[in-house]
Amino acid sequence: MRAAVCVRAGGPEVLELREIPVPGERAGWSLVRVRGAGLNRSELRTRQGHSPAVVFPRVLGIECVGTVVASGELAPGTTVAAVMGELGRAFDGGYAEYALIPDALLMPVTTTLPWEVLAALPETYLTAQGALDALGALDAVGIEPGGRLLIRGGTSSVGLAAASIAAGHGLEVTATTRRPDKADGLRAAGVDHVLIDDPALDDGVPLPCTPDYVLDLVGARTTVDSLRLVRRGGTVCVAGSLSGWTIAGFEPIAAIPSGTKLTAFHSDDLKGATAVLQRIVDAVETGTYRPNLDRVFALDDIVAAHRYMEDDEATGKIIVVP
Template sequence: MRAVRCEGAGGPEVLGIGEVADPSPGPGEVLVRVRAAGVNRADLLQRQGHYPPPPGAPETLGLECSGTVAAVGAGVHGWQPGQDCVALLAGGGYAELVGVPAGQLITPPPGVDLVTAGGLVEVAATVVSNLDHAGVGAGATVLVHGGAGGIGSFAVQYARALGCRVLTTAGSADKLAYCLDLGADEAFDYHADWPAAVRAAAPGGVDAVLDVMGASYLTDNVSVLAADGHLLVIGMQGGRRGELDLGALLARRASVSALALRSRPVEQKSAICARVGEVVWPMLADGRVRPAHETRFPLEQAAEAHALLESGRSHGKIVLVV
């Protein structure tokens, strides 16, 4: 089969298309013929050599895909060849075929075409699992960093659909307008003094911060938390190491969580996928959440897709089409 291969670690130029051996489904697994694969920040980190796949996962990039069941392994029930599906992956999505534990497959959301569906499940699983962990519900105030990105575009809408007040950050006037169109109550330019703007908008603090930046935002994120608030770190675009003021954390009775999705056991990821199908797909069906703005590239142009994501010029989701 064809797959995107990394010729060493480095920039987008290390990506190329090549032939690799076809996978076969083991016990409890489903073989998926890929229609589309979402491009995520974690893929950039893996390409750069900073985020190796978990033991046993494919070396090929790609943490989510859509497609059609090609074959099923021993012990799999409820799936058969020819069925459309979306899948949460530990790797392998940038290819024509990928093997997936059966629990990490769900039917595509109703009314969403299969290519668009290829960029939905990883962002939904990330956001849902984090906001569930923090116990976020109606009446909470949530700050979403990078609200115009793939995860942010979904998180703004999902938190709004839960009945939350949603604040967000973005880096340009058109992206701020995009966030407001998605349903954010207020959007702040992260090049300016966003912590002051957040404190002015929410004098009592925010109940949860969904953060893609990591180290560079650590102090400011803690400073805007409400009592019993939660800082949910899901990315490290601003570095891995920061200084944490434990006194500030204690004063707020707050928590800092870093909940990686990729390394979770299959049982946990299967439960999260089931949760996505239960709570998110109905929101897509009735319009409370809509798919993000989408940029499509053919699989052969994975390098161009990575370059666009790294440039910061894109908004919404980037998807590779097989």
């Protein structure tokens, strides 16, 4: 089979298209014919050498969608998605024509969506859904109609998904971007107010309203600023690391206003969440949520796809199809 193999740490050119054996059968695992794989910045960091637990060569790809070829649990031909659980890290992932995946990670779904659209949903929308649940933002819709959400890093694929979900549930959504040319993409995803964030909103950029919730996908660089921006007693959820992993000199008592809540969400918490993913797929099919698909690359063009991601050209999800 054809696979994009990361042969060592480095730039996009270390992803080499190779012919490798189709994985053999293994108890508790299923062979999946990959129909599409979403690209994620965590794969970019792994490729760059920032995931010390990953041993090269490795087929990257922390998510994929496709059809079951052989399984002890699912019928051949079943449409499935898989995310996280060390996929593309401890074992080969979605940048290939076939992937051998633990049954516990497989999420069978019923859908008529095209493969490239379905491939844009699992990691992105499950993360967005989980982060909004961690904020309590969706629960508040029935209690406080018109709840206000600020998304930091809005033009990331997760940011666009969160905007689509929040808008679908009636929240007033504000989102930030460093790229004025991406403002229209945010509005199309359901964002009510677009703010240019350069480098942070403490530089005099006025907020249209004080948010009840802040979903911070930028991470380390903006977390303390987000705690200042949310209403007293509101909640900030950090669910991204676009600016890195750690906050230097963080002093919780000084940085967190009294009564304000700081939480986090990791997408690994929703691996295998079949029912949640099916609801998301159904909402995309009915037009309630947007898939926010930016561009589709062939597997042969994986180097160009990673370069496109690294250059921050996308407004939405980048998909690779074998």
